[in-house]
Amino acid sequence: MVSIKRLQESGADIIAVIGEIDASSSIELDLAIAKSVGEGFKRILVDCHALEYISSAGLGVFMSYIEELREKKIQMVLYGLKEKVANTFEILGLADLLHIRENKSEALKLANELSV
Numbered sequence: 286m287v288s289i290k291r292l293q294e295s296g297a298d299i300i301a302v303i304g305e306i307d308a309s310s311s312i313e314l315d316l317a318i319a320k321s322v323g324e325g326f327k328r329i330l331v332d333c334h335a336l337e338y339i340s341s342a343g344l345g346v347f348m349s350y351i352e353e354l355r356e357k358k359i360q361m362v363l364y365g366l367k368e369k370v371a372n373t374f375e376i377l378g379l380a381d382l383l384h385i386r387e388n389k390s391e392a393l394k395l396a397n398e399l400s401v
Contacts, residue, residue: 286310289317295393297328303335306343315346318361322350327359328396330389334365339373347383360384360399364392 287310288303298321306314321329347363354361362384366374374380384399386392 287313289313291317291321297330297393297396298324298326299330299332299389301332301335305338306336306346307338307340308342311340311342311346314343315349318346318350322353322357322359327400328393329354329359329361330392330396331361331363332365332389333363333367333370336365336367336370339370344373344377344379347379351382358400360396362386362392362396364388 286304287306290301290303292299292301300314300317300321302314304310318329347361350361353359363374364386365388366385371380371385374383374385384392384395386395
């Protein structure tokens with residue numbers, strides 16, 4: 286079960302992910318990111334502090350946007366990952382492909398720096 290909330294702060298779109306992302310709930314994550322990209326946000330922060338679990342399907346959602354984000358010069362930064370979730374990103378090498386920070390202020394700072 287997952288709950289995804291979006292809010293705007295400091296010119297960035299923040300997608301808060303609460304619960305678990307598996308094959309069925311990864312669709313909600315995909316829709317939230319697609320909306321954010323479609324609405325023209327150049328800085329997207331993904332708040333993962335309440336993300337308990339992410340499956341390969343959920344990781345695939347992030348992977349599927351890497352090229353599009355690069356082409357559109359959109360900065361996406363994930364933050365607040367629990368150790369178990371962070372390890373999943375690390376093991377699969379996604380930590381090298383995605384921007385990950387400890388907290389919201391670091392994530393926003395990086396998104397601002399990268400979008401210059």
